[in-house]
Amino acid sequence: MDTFTFMISILLMMIAVQFNQNWLIFAIVALTILSTRDLGTTVLLIIATLVLLIGKDYLMEYWPVVLFGLIILSVVISGKQKQEPAQYPDMFGGGDMGGIGFGGF
Numbered sequence: 001m002d003t004f005t006f007m008i009s010i011l012l013m014m015i016a017v018q019f020n021q022n023w024l025i026f027a028i029v030a031l032t033i034l035s036t037r038d039l040g041t042t043v044l045l046i047i048a049t050l051v052l053l054i055g056k057d058y059l060m061e062y063w064p065v066v067l068f069g070l071i072i073l074s075v076v077i078s079g080k081q082k083q084e085p086a087q088y089p090d091m092f093g094g095g096d097m098g099g100i101g102f103g104g105f
Contacts, residue, residue, distance in 0.1 A: 014066075025052070033045060041074060
């Protein structure tokens, strides 16, 4: 999962905590877990949900610190995954197209 999606999920959960909408928190967690492919991010999302639900009365004054802390923790847990470059098909067939292509360039 990318960091931006994780950040949006945490922000939506923080808004739902402020309005005391627990069903919305669990819906956000369920949709985010279903859309992610990383086990570390899933565990971190569950931990973040527990932190927000348990400390909702104490953490609302420090929500920027909590948000950035969770984002940093997400980056550390998921690690830097090496992405392979996209393999695009050769649009010109791999040759000089019988002498009429871009062979002169």
